[in-house]
Amino acid sequence: xxxxxxxxxxxxxxxxxxxxxxxxxxxxxxxxxxxxxxxxxxxxxxxxxxxxxxxxxxxxxxxxxxxxxxxxxxxxxxxxxxxxxxxxxxxxxxxxxxxxxxxxxxxxxxxxxxxxxxxxxxxxxxxxxxxxxxxxxxxxxxxxxxxxxxxxxxxxxxxxxxxxxxxxxxxxxxxxxxxxxxxxxxxxxxxxxxxxxxxxxxxxxxxxxxxxxxxxxxxxxxxxxxxxxxxxxxxxxxxxxxxxxxxxxxxxxxxxxxxxxxxxxxxxxxxxxxxxxxxxxxxxxxxxxxxxxxxxxxxxxxxxxxxxxxxxxxxxxxxxxxxxxxxxxxxxxxxxxxx
Amino acid sequence: xxxxxxxxxxxxxxxxxxxxxxxxxxxxxxxxxxxxxxxxxxxxxxxxxxxxxxxxxxxxxxxxxxxxxxxxxxxxxxxxxxxxxxxxxxxxxxxxxxxxxxxxxxxxxxxxxxxxxxxxxxxxxxxxxxxxxxxxxxxxxxxxxxxxxxxxxxxxxxxxxxxxxxxxxxxxxxxxxxxxxxxxxxxxxxxxxxxxxxxxxxxxxxxxxxxxxxxxxxxxxxxxxxxxxxxxxxxxxxxxxxxxxxxxxxxxxxxxxxxxxxxxxxxxxxxxxxxxxxxxxxxxxxxxxxxxxxxxxxxxxxxxxxxxxxxxxxxxxxxxxxxxxxxxxxxxxxxxxxx
Numbered sequence: 001x002x003x004x005x006x007x008x009x010x011x012x013x014x015x016x017x018x019x020x021x022x023x024x025x026x027x028x029x030x031x032x033x034x035x036x037x038x039x040x041x042x043x044x045x046x047x048x049x050x051x052x053x054x055x056x057x058x059x060x061x062x063x064x065x066x067x068x069x070x071x072x073x074x075x076x077x078x079x080x081x082x083x084x085x086x087x088x089x090x091x092x093x094x095x096x097x098x099x100x101x102x103x104x105x106x107x108x109x110x111x112x113x114x115x116x117x118x119x120x121x122x123x124x125x126x127x128x129x130x131x132x133x134x135x136x137x138x139x140x141x142x143x144x145x146x147x148x149x150x151x152x153x154x155x156x157x158x159x160x161x162x163x164x165x166x167x168x169x170x171x172x173x174x175x176x177x178x179x180x181x182x183x184x185x186x187x188x189x190x191x192x193x194x195x196x197x198x199x200x201x202x203x204x205x206x207x208x209x210x211x212x213x214x215x216x217x218x219x220x221x222x223x224x225x226x227x228x229x230x231x232x233x234x235x236x237x238x239x240x241x242x243x244x245x246x247x248x249x250x251x252x253x254x255x256x257x258x259x260x261x262x263x264x265x266x267x268x269x270x271x272x273x274x275x276x277x278x279x280x281x282x283x284x285x286x287x288x289x290x291x292x293x294x295x296x297x298x299x300x301x302x303x304x305x306x307x308x309x310x311x312x313x314x315x316x317x318x319x320x321x322x323x324x325x326x327x328x329x330x331x332x333x334x335x336x337x338x339x
Numbered sequence: 340x341x342x343x344x345x346x347x348x349x350x351x352x353x354x355x356x357x358x359x360x361x362x363x364x365x366x367x368x369x370x371x372x373x374x375x376x377x378x379x380x381x382x383x384x385x386x387x388x389x390x391x392x393x394x395x396x397x398x399x400x401x402x403x404x405x406x407x408x409x410x411x412x413x414x415x416x417x418x419x420x421x422x423x424x425x426x427x428x429x430x431x432x433x434x435x436x437x438x439x440x441x442x443x444x445x446x447x448x449x450x451x452x453x454x455x456x457x458x459x460x461x462x463x464x465x466x467x468x469x470x471x472x473x474x475x476x477x478x479x480x481x482x483x484x485x486x487x488x489x490x491x492x493x494x495x496x497x498x499x500x501x502x503x504x505x506x507x508x509x510x511x512x513x514x515x516x517x518x519x520x521x522x523x524x525x526x527x528x529x530x531x532x533x534x535x536x537x538x539x540x541x542x543x544x545x546x547x548x549x550x551x552x553x554x555x556x557x558x559x560x561x562x563x564x565x566x567x568x569x570x571x572x573x574x575x576x577x578x579x580x581x582x583x584x585x586x587x588x589x590x591x592x593x594x595x596x597x598x599x600x601x602x603x604x605x606x607x608x609x610x611x612x613x614x615x616x617x618x619x620x621x622x623x624x625x626x627x628x629x630x631x632x633x634x635x636x637x638x639x640x641x642x643x644x645x646x647x648x649x650x651x652x653x654x655x656x657x658x659x660x661x662x663x664x665x666x667x668x669x670x671x672x673x674x675x676x677x678x
Contacts, residue, residue: 048508049501101470105463124444124507127466131440131473132500138477139493147486154478161471162388168463169387 017337020062023329026322027070030080030088034066037089041140042133049132052121056096056129058114065091065196068221068330072197072214074323075315078204083144087153087203090141091196094157097133098164098192100126105168105251149199156195163187172252174277178259182223189229190222213314217327220311225334227304230255234287235297249287252277256303258287260296269293304335356676359401362668365661366409369419369427373405376428380479381472388471391460395435395468397453404430404535407560407669411536411553413662414654417543422483426492426542429480430535433496436472437503437531439465444507444590488538495534502526511591513616517598521562528568529561552653556666559650564673566643569594573626574636588626591616595642597626599635608632643674 024031042057044050066088073080103116104126110116117126134157141150166184170176197218201211233248234257248255258277265273273290291297308331318324363370381396383389405427412419442455443465449455456465473496480489505523509515536557540550572587573596587594597616604612612629630636647670657663 044501044504046501046505046508049504052504098470101466104466123462127440127443127469128500128504128507130466130470131437132497132504134470134473135493135497135500138489139497142486142489142493145486147481147484147489150477150481150486150489154474154481158471158474158478161467161474162383162385165383165388165391165464165467165471166385168467169385 017062019333020064020067023326023333024063024067026074026326027067027080030070030085031063031066033085034063034070034088034092037085037140038092041089041136042093052117052125052129053132055114055117055120056100056133059096059099059117063092064225064330065095065192068193068218068327069196069200071323071327071330072200072218073204075318075321075327076201076204076206076210076214077319077321078201078206081203083146083149083203084200086140086144087149087199088196090137090149090153091192091199093133093137093140094153094160095192097130097137098160100133101130102164104130148202152195152199152202156191159187159191160189163189163191167253170254172278174254174258174262174274176254176259178256178263181254181256181259185223185226186219189226190219193222193225194219213317217311217314220307220314221331221334224304224307224311224331227256227300227307228335228337231257231297231300231304234291249277256300257291257296260299261287261290261294264294264296265290301335308332308335356401358672359403359406362665362672363402363406365413365665366406366419369409369424370402370405372424373402373409373427373431376424376479377431380428380475381432391456391464391468392471394453394456394459395439395472398435398438398456402431403564403669404434404531407532407557407666408535408539410662410666410669411539411557412543413539414657414660414666415540415543415545415549415553416658416660417540417545420542422485422488422542423539425479425483426488426538427535429476429488429492430531430538432472432476432479433492433499434531436469436476437499439472440469441503443469487541491534491538491541495530498526498530499528502528502530506592509593511617513593513597513601513613515593515598517595517602520593520595520598524562524565524569525558528565529558532561532564533558552656556650556653559646559653560670560673563643563646563650563670566595566639566646567674567676570596570636570639570643573630588616595639596630596635599638600626600629600633603633603635604629640674647671647674
């Protein structure tokens with residue numbers, strides 16, 4: 001049975017929240033190895049490059065994707081190998097690359113309580129650092145003997161990029177349906193959590209059914225995570241999240257709270273809301289009355305929780321294990337987190 | 340014996356210059372297949388994404404890297420296979436990705452007589468399109484059974500990115516030595532032409548010595564190409580090159596003509612030149628008297644020709660073939676081209 005998911009989120013300023021540290025316990029040793037790999041790989045003989053890539057390494061924060069990969073391996077009944085450590089470092093590098101490029105696009109100044117690369121250096125540094133991280137990740141994946149790692153990573157990362165482009169194409173399109181919003185979320189966020197879980201299971205030699213099951217878990221979890229993230233952008237406190245907020249609205253990204261309110265609003269109310277999201281006054285405070293009127297925040301939260309529950313159900317049938325329990329607990333974390 | 344290299348270059352407005360079309364004759368059929376692959380791979384079900392990636396496909400112009408890969412295979416005495424076609428498309432996609440991101444960094448408006456992506460859409464579209472092309476290239480490379488393609492592509496592309504970052508780190512540093520300039524040029528440009536030639540030879544089953552020889556050819560050719568490119572940025576006509584020029588100086592990139600003039604200049608002349616390249620008046624015309632005084636243009640051209648000759652010498656010992664002759668002719672093209 002799914003546990004009750006708390007809608008209210010405690011605020012925590014720390015970069016690596018204690019509840020995640022606790023959750024990661026079954027793979028703590030492996031995650032330490034992943035850090036060693038990241039530190040060893042993300043350096044350069046050239047001082048400027050070195051400073052930048054080390055800074056990039058700090059920006060990746062929660063290490064959620066490496067943890068998912070390692071936990072999925074164990075939950076699928078397998079043992080983690082050297083390949084898992086390598087692939088966990090790869091997915092973290094790719095995630096960091098997308099964050100660094102996102103911060104250029106969002107003109108964000110803060111991330112993990114640190115200045116973003118574009119704020120501390122400039123957009124050029126961000127573009128090049130992101131490229132460095134992408135290409136280093138692909139190189140690292142190719143050091144494995146098996147080309148399948150490269151293929152799955154390459155395919156998933158390309159879907160992520162296509163998702164980002166689709167999101168860009170939908171900028172300012174507040175007629176976007178919830179269905180299309182969810183498809184974009186699945187591509188830009190859930191594809192990478194899905195492939196992390198898939199790789200974890202695949203590289204322990206799990207059978208196809210189990211691999212698909214873990215992919216589905218990562219996919220639903222990723223969708224829940226992103227919906228919650230979009231909600232944080234509307235509701236969160238910058239102090240707690242450690243990153244710039246309100247950027248979705250500034251950048252005219254249609255996210256679920258607004259899509260929902262627009263879906264329910266009719267007549268002149270809908271016209272006013274559409275005018276508002278298209279105006280220069282598109283701050284969260286101006287939207288609040290509409291979001292309240294149509295219960296759009298609660299609806300969005302319920303959708304996130306729905307995907308979190310779906311993720312949890314994907315764990316049914318797995319052999320009982322500490323790792324399985326942790327994956328179950330992560331389905332709660334993603335929708336209750338404040339960072 | 341190296342042929343005489345013409346320092347003067349005819350101006351041609353066309354995107355694919357006739358002399359290259361002629362040169363590519365031995366691999367024309369294969370290049371047509373590469374185009375088919377590029378067109379098939381670079382599309383999307385989503386209209387905005389589709390328009391953007393198709394446009395990106397147009398921006399890659401001379402198809403020099405695919406041609407090098409295919410010609411190197413034949414010059415190494417082998418036959419081209421399906422893997423060569425795939426890898427040729429991969430190197431072109433990676434090249435295009437770096438161009439699209441370069442145009443953001445350089446704030447360029449024109450490329451191949453077309454508006455750049457950042458000019459036609461915006462920087463965000465450029466960042467995301469570049470990422471799409473990078474990741475699609477890696478995915479495509481991973482469709483081969485052999486992980487070695489991914490490894491070589493991943494490694495080379497990461498060196499390219501490190502080279503771009505080193506170049507950024509040297510922005511405004513007009514004390515940069517010629518040696519360090521050449522190292523950056525080797526990383527950011529020649530690594531990709533080198534790996535193109537290496538892959539061509541490797542995938543025909545050539546022996547290690549021959550593979551190294553082809554890598555060396557591509558490396559020297561790439562350095563010659565980039566020095567000539569830097570010279571075009573100072574001397575070229577936008578109409579002929581079909582791209583924005585003078586951006587190196589605007590972006591305070593130390594390139595060989597200026598490095599050379601500064602190396603020879605002493606006393607107050609050196610001070611004045613240093614002040615000029617750091618000032619807001621750093622247009623080519625202001626620099627011209629200094630470049631003339633120290634014969635810096637002729638010196639730079641000679642350095643490019645020197646690397647072109649070195650590339651040509653790398654072909655010694657290869658079995659006579661049409662492809663070998665074409666590679667030899669390309670060592671001329673890269674230093675006489677006007678686009």
